[in-house]
Amino acid sequence: MTTNAIEIHNLRKTFGRQTVIDGLSLTVERGEVFALLGPNGAGKTTTINVLTTLTSADSGTASVVGFNVRSQAVEVQRRISLTGQAAAVDDALTATENVVMFARLAGLGRGESHRRAAELIEQFGLTDAASRLVRAFSGGMRRRLDLALSFVVTPEVLFLDEPTTGLDTRSRRELWDLIRSLAASGTTVFLTTQYLEEADQLADRIAVLHNGRVAALGTAAELKARVGGDTVELHDENGELLREIPTDGTVSDLRRALDLLDEDGADGVVTLRRPSLDDVFLALTSPNAHAVKETA
Amino acid sequence: MTTAVPAPTAAAPPPLRRRLRGVTAESVFVERSLRHSLRDGESLLMAILLPVMLMLMFTWVFGGAIDSSGAYVDYVVPGIILTCAGFGASSTAVYVANDMRTGIIDRFRTMPLRAGAILTGHVVASLLRNLVATAIVIGVGVLVGFRPTGSLVEWVALAVLIALYILAITYLFAAIGLAAGSPEGANGYGFVLLFVPYLSSAFVPVASMPGWLQPIAAHQPVTPIVETIRGLLMGTPLNAEPWWAVGWCLVILVIAVAWGAWLFRRKAGRR
Ligand SMILES: Nc1ncnc2c1ncn2[C@@H]1O[C@H](COP(=O)(O)OP(=O)(O)OP(=O)(O)O)[C@@H](O)[C@H]1O
Ligand SMILES: [Mg+2]
Numbered sequence: 001m002t003t004n005a006i007e008i009h010n011l012r013k014t015f016g017r018q019t020v021i022d023g024l025s026l027t028v029e030r031g032e033v034f035a036l037l038g039p040n041g042a043g044k045t046t047t048i049n050v051l052t053t054l055t056s057a058d059s060g061t062a063s064v065v066g067f068n069v070r071s072q073a074v075e076v077q078r079r080i081s082l083t084g085q086a087a088a089v090d091d092a093l094t095a096t097e098n099v100v101m102f103a104r105l106a107g108l109g110r111g112e113s114h115r116r117a118a119e120l121i122e123q124f125g126l127t128d129a130a131s132r133l134v135r136a137f138s139g140g141m142r143r144r145l146d147l148a149l150s151f152v153v154t155p156e157v158l159f160l161d162e163p164t165t166g167l168d169t170r171s172r173r174e175l176w177d178l179i180r181s182l183a184a185s186g187t188t189v190f191l192t193t194q195y196l197e198e199a200d201q202l203a204d205r206i207a208v209l210h211n212g213r214v215a216a217l218g219t220a221a222e223l224k225a226r227v228g229g230d231t232v233e234l235h236d237e238n239g240e241l242l243r244e245i246p247t248d249g250t251v252s253d254l255r256r257a258l259d260l261l262d263e264d265g266a267d268g269v270v271t272l273r274r275p276s277l278d279d280v281f282l283a284l285t286s287p288n289a290h291a292v293k294e295t296a
Numbered sequence: 297m298t299t300a301v302p303a304p305t306a307a308a309p310p311p312l313r314r315r316l317r318g319v320t321a322e323s324v325f326v327e328r329s330l331r332h333s334l335r336d337g338e339s340l341l342m343a344i345l346l347p348v349m350l351m352l353m354f355t356w357v358f359g360g361a362i363d364s365s366g367a368y369v370d371y372v373v374p375g376i377i378l379t380c381a382g383f384g385a386s387s388t389a390v391y392v393a394n395d396m397r398t399g400i401i402d403r404f405r406t407m408p409l410r411a412g413a414i415l416t417g418h419v420v421a422s423l424l425r426n427l428v429a430t431a432i433v434i435g436v437g438v439l440v441g442f443r444p445t446g447s448l449v450e451w452v453a454l455a456v457l458i459a460l461y462i463l464a465i466t467y468l469f470a471a472i473g474l475a476a477g478s479p480e481g482a483n484g485y486g487f488v489l490l491f492v493p494y495l496s497s498a499f500v501p502v503a504s505m506p507g508w509l510q511p512i513a514a515h516q517p518v519t520p521i522v523e524t525i526r527g528l529l530m531g532t533p534l535n536a537e538p539w540w541a542v543g544w545c546l547v548i549l550v551i552a553v554a555w556g557a558w559l560f561r562r563k564a565g566r567r
Contacts, residue, residue, distance in 0.1 A: 052406045077408040078313040086399030092332045104324045105407060107314025133335070149403070153313055 003066035005030045005157050005188035006051060011060035013046055013212075020046045021057065022212030028205075030065075030156075033179075033189040035199035037281065038209035044192035045085055047209070048161050051190070052082045065156050081150030085161040087142045088149070091135045095126050095145050098134060103152040116152060124148040124178070140171035147178065158182065160191040164198060176201055196281055208284050215284045223280045231273045232257040234266055242268055313408060321409045325417025332391060333425050343384030343425060347433045351376045354499065355440045373437040373444075374525040375498025378518065380433045381458050382493070384426045385466040386486035388418050392473030393482035401564055412560060415470055422466040423459065430458055444529040454528045457538075460545045461521055465489075467552035474559035498522045517544035 006028035013021040020043045028034045038044050049055035050062055053073040061068065067075040082088075090098050096117050103113035121130045124144045129137065134145065143163065150158055163179065164172040179202055183189050193199055199206045200220045208216040208223070216223055232254065234243040243266060245257040254272075261270070333340060354376060355369045395401050395414065404414060438444075446454065469486055476482035493499075495509070496518035502510055513519060520540035527534035 054402055054405055074408045077406055080406065082403060082406045084399050084402055086402075088399035088403035090328065090400055091398075092335050093328070097331065101324055101328055102403075105316070105321060105404075105409060107316055107320075154311055156311070 003030075004028060005032065006034075006062070006064055006190060008047075008051075008062045009060055011047075011050065011057050011062055013043075013050065013055070013057045020212055021050070024060070024209075024213050026207060026214065026217075028188060028190060030188055031183075031186055032204045033183045033191070033202055035203035035206045036190070036192045036209055037194070037196065037199050037206055038192070039194060042209045043212045044209060045161055048082070048084075048159050048190070048192060052080060052159055053077055079156040080159060081153075081155035081157075082159045083143075083146045083150045083161070083163060084159075085165070087146050089134050089137075089142060089145050092133065094131050094133055095121060095137075095141075095148075096130045098145060099148060099152060102149045106153045108152070113152075120148040120151060125174075139166050140168070140174070143167060143171070143175060144178070147175070151182070154185070155187060157188045157190060160189065162192055162194065164193070164195070172198075208281065210284060216280065224274070226280060226283075230254075232261070233271050233273050234261055234268045235271065236268045242266065244273075315408070316410075321413040322416045322420075325414050326420045327417075329391065329417040329421030330424065333387075333421050336387070339384075339387045339390075340425070343387065344429045344432055347376065347380030347383050347429060348436050350379060351433055351436050352440065355437075355442075369437075369441050370443065370530055371501075371526075372499055373434075373442040374529055375493065375496070375522050376437070377430060377433060377458070377525060378461070378498055378522050379490075379493040381426055381430050381462050382465045382490065384429050385422050385462060385469050386483075386490060387469075388422045388466050389469040389473035389476065389482035389486040390479045391418050392470050393476050393479040396474065396563055397478065405564055411564065412557065415556065415560065418470055419463065419466050422469075423462050426462045426466070427455075427459065430462075445531050446529045450528040453538075454525060457521070457524060457528075457541060457545075460542065460549075464545045464549040464552060467549055467556055471552050471556035471559060474556060474563055492516065493518050493522075496522055517548065520544060 004027050006026065008024055008026040011021050011024040012019070024043075024047065036044050036047060046055065050057045051064055051069060053069050053076055056070055061070075063069060064076045065079050067079070069076050090101070093101065096114075099117035099120050100113045103116045104110070108116060121127055124147065126141060126144060126148070129141055134142065137145065147160075147163070160179070164175050167175065176198070179189060179191070183202075189202075191198075191202065203220070205217065205219055206223060207214045216226065218226075230247055230249050232245045232247055233241060236242055243261065243264075245260060247253040247257050258270070351373070354372045358368075392415065395418075401414070434442075468489070472485045472489075473479075473482045476485055495513050496502075496516055497513065498518060502513045502519065505513055520537045521544065523532070523537040524534065524541040526532045527537060
């Protein structure tokens with residue numbers, strides 16, 4: 001049986017008069033790393049809350065590994081883990097005690113839970129801090145523990161809500177490595193992020209969430225292609241950007257761009273810039289986003 | 297940590313969360329709450345030290361002024377036992393409010409657990425905490441001259457009544473913790489409740505109070521409970537007081553549980 005990891009059809013959720021999710025539809029295949037990308041308030045957390053049974057949607061349907069999140073919540077809960085936006089660890093317990101507690105709540109016996117805790121503590125690089133109170137942990141350690149708690153049993157779908165927000169560059173890269181290796185073991189990962197680089201680095205596919213619906217969907221490369229080809233940039237000796245001329249990436253168009261610079265008698269260093277996800281993001285979520293779709 | 301992480305399936309943990317048997321979740325949460333209690337040294341110390349100080353103050357400092365014969369000790373100790381029994385319960389409000397504020401409640405909510413198991417953990421831990429504190433306070437009372445005359449049966453009845461009272465007031469504080477927006481708020485609301493025993497027969501006989509206060513003091517829940525404790529330990533007439541005492545405890549318990557369950561559904565149910 002090949003059920004999808006996540007299926008969302010025409011989901012709608014309002015808080016008071018504010019429509020947060022407005023007809024969202026998505027399918028995530030099993031084993032995929034899927035990123036939901038969007039600015040603050042786009043509805044990322046709300047989407048995760050619906051999928052993890054924390055919130056019920058106003059209309060539309062959502063299922064996780066074939067189970068309806070509303071009518072079969074318990075079956076969903078047995079198969080998922082959530083590492084939410086706020087750290088969900090117990091400050092007054094040690095790292096080991098945290099893992100043991102969640103292992104026992106997942107139905108492992110006492111001995112089994114301690115064994116599992118020892119494994120996870122090592123796997124997530126917390127050995128030195130295993131018996132320290134979480135209260136004294138750094139943000140990075142806290143995040144790692146938070147993630148470890150999601151693996152007391154291997155979830156079929158792992159939900160990560162902005163997993164690296166607030167981490168320094170090094171911790172972020174470490175966490176990316178960790179998430180990659182977790183994904184490599186077959187777990188479907190559904191993550192949200194505001195960082196384009198993160199989506200670019202981790203995700204097989206990316207959905208850009210805007211105004212409660214999917215504004216664009218595809219691989220990082222596909223999304224980049226949507227905002228056109230390379231850009232010819234002219235910088236002065238200080239690296240200050242003087243001109244930028246969009247091209248469609250063909251040789252003739254590139255020549256046209258250079259001729260254009262020649263005509264202007266411009267002087268400086270020419271570089272060719274590939275579109276970044278930033279360009280995609282800004283283009284898709286800016287108020288005149290429709291302009292992009294035409295050029296694409 | 298930069299080293300590659302071995303695939304988590306290597307150790308082959310069970311792929312699904314198992315259904316929990318019996319009261320597993322509850323016992324895990326009791327263990328958690330007890331750890332919290334033991335590590336929260338300040339609250340624990342307060343829960344024991346303040347009642348002991350209260351005991352010493354009323355027996356030594358005020359005792360002589362109120363009744364120089366020394367019989368005031370025998371009168372006031374039952375009241376102090378009751379005041380103390382509720383004392384440590386107030387921190388339950390703070391613990392509950394704290395759980396609701398941090399993200400941990402959401403993690404629990406994404407798991408197939410009986411709703412409310414986490415509250416049960418806090419309540420049972422509070423019960424144990426307060427029973428220990430009460431025992432210490434009674435011990436100190438005996439040291440300063442309290443001479444109870446109760447039989448074994450009466451002591452057992454006393455333990456049951458005190459446990460019931462602690463349970464009721466703990467549930468009340470748990471509900472307050474759910475209702476309060478923050479742990480700080482919970483602490484403030486909880487504090488107010490601690491004044492209730494002073495408006496009862498706990499410290500001075502109702503007859504010695506101003507006339508307008510007497511009906512309130514005589515008919516508030518704490519008075520029959522104190523009179524029952526006094527009767528059991530000192531042999532004062534019980535009359536119908538035990539029935540009122542148990543009745544009040546049950547009423548408070550039922551209301552608190554219902555209110556708590558309602559708040560819990562609102563705060564920790566599906567939003
Ligand atoms: N419980 C709630 N009650 C009222 N409004 C809410 C509630 N939860 C979310 N919202 C509103 O819904 C919108 C989307 O919120 P959501 O948390 O899903 O955004 P997000 O994409 O996760 O943002 P962020 O990047 O800041 O985490 C916001 O405008 C928020 O104010
Ligand atoms: Mg969010």
